Amino acid sequence: MGLAAGVAVALAVIAVAVSAYEGTRSQLLGQVDQQLRTLLSQRVSNGPPAGDRVPGFFQPPSGGFGDRAEALCEGDEGLGLDQLPGPAFGFTRALYTLIYPPGCASRVYVPRGQTVGIPLTPAMRATAATGQGQSFGDAQVNGRHVRVLTAGLGAKGALAIAVSLAALDSALSNELLLLGVIAAAGVALAALLGFLVARTAVAPISRFTRHAERIADSPELLEQERLTVTGSDELARLAGTFNAMLDALERSLAAQRNLVADASHELRTPISTLRANLQLLRDEKLLEPEERDAVRADMIEELDELTRLVSDVVQLARGSKPVADPGELRLDAVVEEALARARRRGPGLGFEAELEPTLINGDGERIARAVTNLLDNAIKWSPAGATVEVGLRAGVLTVRDHGPGFHPEDVPFVFDRFHRARDARSKPGSGLGLAIVRQAAEAHGGIAEAANAADGGAVMRVSFGPVLAGPAELLASRV
Ligand SMILES: Nc1ncnc2c1ncn2[C@@H]1O[C@H](COP(=O)(O)OP(=O)(O)OP(=O)(O)O)[C@@H](O)[C@H]1O
Ligand SMILES: [Mg+2]
Known part of the structure; x- marks a missing residue:
């Protein structure tokens, strides 16, 4: 996040800096160009303005300027360049160079007061040849950066005027330095703030992580350590x-x-x-x-x-986790098989079964074991010759015996592991049967209940999840 904020701000700052720099540059350059145009108009229009006029030296040429004048190919062609004060040290004043048209013997004329002329470029020569148009350009004169205006003078060729760009360059380089410092400071500040915000946002997650790592390292902390929950985010x-x-x-x-x-x-x-x-x-x-x-x-x-x-x-x-790979099965058939085994184990007892055809999804082996546990208990607790009633209706299996039933105070605990009533300790068993029944029921999304019948004996009610098809559908499909 710190990096992203830094990069975003850097891009914005750089864009602002570049446009500010370009804006200043074009504005300053515009001023320089305007200055050059003024200097040109002083030479070629109606003569220099009063303040710039050098009395007694400059005379407007009789033939005027522009196309009508003839090329003399000598001197300053009546532009009054020689009368201008020469450039002061460091070009604080303008430089002039007259470029003769191609037919003349010399190429250029440098006014007397000047020691250097403006270097010629092919474009400047072309302007002198046509005598038309104006163009701006940059050049180096004696190692100094200057701005050059070249203007066509018709038959007389072209006049190039140059002014120093030293002031503009130093203003721009100062601005560049300032913008650079501001941009760097902005980027650094944005990166710092981004980092701080990110750290604040991530702090609770780091706390969670440390906590979780602590618990993973020493699982005995599982019983004491909990995260503090604040707010509702x-x-x-x-x-x-x-x-x-x-x-x-x-x-x-x-x-x-x-x-x-x-x-x-x-x-x-x-x-x-x-x-x-x-x-x-x-x-x-x-x-x-x-x-x-x-x-x-x-x-x-x-x-x-x-x-x-x-x-x-x-x-x-195995716990009560949902059965991994259940298949469709007929619950009534599973109960029927368990009953057949129970009849062999409890020969003196009567078994009455009323089983509705019932199709469910489940683990047959696990369900069979649960049903067997219920029937085993009924056999174990039934007095000789008694009847065990088994019913299957709407997906609920009921096993009812005529034994002593549960002690009322035992009922809440009969499904607990290893729970056995006091008078059960003389009988074989370990107290796991009903725990297995409940686990099987819950793993299938069903329930297991224990109760005493009103007229004596235990009643167990167990289901193994939703019924896929009841007697109506199953009997109809058989027909
Ligand atoms: N039909 C029943 N009539 C009376 N008491 C019962 C009946 N079924 C279970 N109990 C009581 O519930 C207790 C727990 O039953 P559970 O089936 O879990 O264990 P168990 O039958 O003693 O041993 P195991 O089933 O592991 O052989 C029994 O010890 C008994 O006290
Ligand atoms: Mg049992």
Whole structure:
């Protein structure tokens, strides 16, 4: 920004300086040219004005000036040049040179009072040849810069008058110096101001960056460090968004930490049981054969439990982020398959299912696992011979059993990881089933709810996102 401001101001200042310089130059040169014209008119019109007249010396030629006069090819042709005072030191007065037309023996006539003539150019000679027109030009006389007016005098050739440009040149060079100093100062000031403005504008962003770098360097600062939000501009919004991101990051980090802590705590029990059983088997000979078999069976059971726990933790670690690559699936078919497995696992129980054909978008495996967890709980808590009612209506799956139901004070926590009611601790399980159900539901944009039925037993309600096609469409398409 500093550079851009500097360049913009530099261009403007240079444009102004150039036009100011050109303006002054053309104005001063105009004055010089006017002076030359006046000098010319004093020579060739009705004689010099009274103030410039040198009495007794200048006589207007009898034949007058211009075309009618004959070329004499000698002296000053009656222009009265010889009578003019010679140029003072440093050309403070004008220089004259008469240029004879081509037919004359000499080329030029330099008035007596002058030591130097004005150097001839081809253009000046051409003017003398035609005797017509006027032209201005620059020349050097004895190393001095002069302005030359050449005017045709008809048959007499041409008269060149030169005046020094020393005063004009020094005025212009002073102006150039002044403009240069002003331009340089302007550019420097603009660059400085641009830099200061840019730095002020970027300061909050640099602060954010330093903050973010600090947090990135030491993530433990994530819990304490937040950006200060002031005002309501874009930067304040940025700071607010950044803080919200840090909050989300902190929550996710805490969730991961808790999962790891809870999981390692839960894994400790089956592992220590396994270790104890292994130690028992080391002294195998001390055990009765039945005891040995029991220990082995126990170990296999513990290993199964461990495997299930590990796979549950892995499943939970996926979080509730939306399913990456969902496909269309029939939710009623997924529930039907889960029910078939449940019937095998709960042989003494009755299962009543009322499933509407339902098409949704989702991850079949994840949904199947959630449904199985719900049915497992129902089987686990149903008294022998009871019925489990499963319904699927408008995309909402309901699993209802006739067990003891939830303790009312437990209801808000049943979906938490590793949460188990006190009387559940005697039953197998690790308290991850419903956490997996909720995560699967939320990852599909659905919900999971737990409640007690009015006449006893637990009622679970779960959905897995919007229904793409219900029974009306699906049954119609089959016909
Ligand atoms: N149908 C139900 N009837 C009564 N209580 C239930 C029912 N389903 C769940 N609960 C209670 O909610 C708790 C959490 O259930 P969850 O399915 O998450 O864990 P779990 O069944 O104990 O173990 P896991 O499912 O991991 O094997 C259970 O421990 C139990 O106390
Ligand atoms: Mg369970």
